[in-house]
Amino acid sequence: MALPLVSLSGRLILSPPTERDDPHFVALRSHPETRQYIPRQFFPDNFTVEAARARRESRASDPAIVDFSIRSKDGDEYLGAIGIFHVDEAMKSCESGVAISPAAFRTGVATEAFHAVMRYAFETRGLHRVVFHTAASNVRMRGLLDGAGAKLEGILREVWPANEGDGFSDACVYSILAQEWTETVKSRLEERISRL
Template sequence: MNTDISLENGLVQLLPLSKNHVDILWPIAQEMDLLQYGPNDISTFEKLEAYIDTALNEAREGRSIPFIIYNKVTKECVGSTRFGHIDPKNKVLHIGWTWISQASRGTGFNHQMKFLMLHHAFENMEFEKVEFRIDERNLRSRKAVEKLGATLEGILRKNVIVKNNFRRSSCCYGILREEWNQIKETKFKAYI
């Protein structure tokens, strides 16, 4: 499995994450409160370095493909995302660990980025399923994933510890390979 991939369209460019990206990600990381809904903490420069190290270790092990996200129009880095929990035997992976600058939210940028990732997962990697796991309380992210055409498959109750040792429940969404063409035609028609 190739973990050194780049994905792009007219607006979005996803490039392989490297240790050298810590400096350009740090200003965006300071806008985030990832611990509000997730288990990752990037609240200090050192914690961001550890977050990147973890992503790169998982990539070396074939368990993830982490990216840095660029806005090609503004020519600036706007965040990070990844394919994770990659299961080549069962052809299932997760899209997540996504954080983008506040200025990029609500602009359609995330939608285009997810299209690139879904397209690659189904049409290049030939995976059978893409999953998303989102804190039950994170309505913004849940709505964004629902706009992609993902189906809520269930809720894992109190399965992840987040900020202040709160045990969140995770909404499990999925898109199946056989659903992809219809979703692509209806949800991403402008990009194909």
């Protein structure tokens, strides 16, 4: 599967981020709905277009990271970001994460983008294991992972500094193995996409 990726329905294009995506990425990461689940040490309050550009350029040169911007089929509408990172070819593993524009919530964008990237990770890259970390309070992401058949490996208690006030927040660790992708996860996601 060559880049860019096309979603199963054909309505989304996932391609490496470019300069035109930087302001959209800043808006996505600065949105209160997104920020409530991302610890400040990952994206500080003053995240700028210049910081987004530097991040994009740095990550593009790292072979252990493959980032994608999610856009509508015609390329006009920016819908989010997704990717794989900490790719370890020797261990055949990586991590993955997704952030969807709040305007695209409940439209199936997350499901289709997730399917395309998991297909890339398992079928194109030949990885064995994909791991996800998400805030325990992130009901949308947990619903996507649970519904797809990802396995909850555990909860990391008070692992991330809380964004509001003092204290720490919990994070959930999920994973999908190549066999689970083939036997369960792929078909579950495709069934959900067919109902959209």
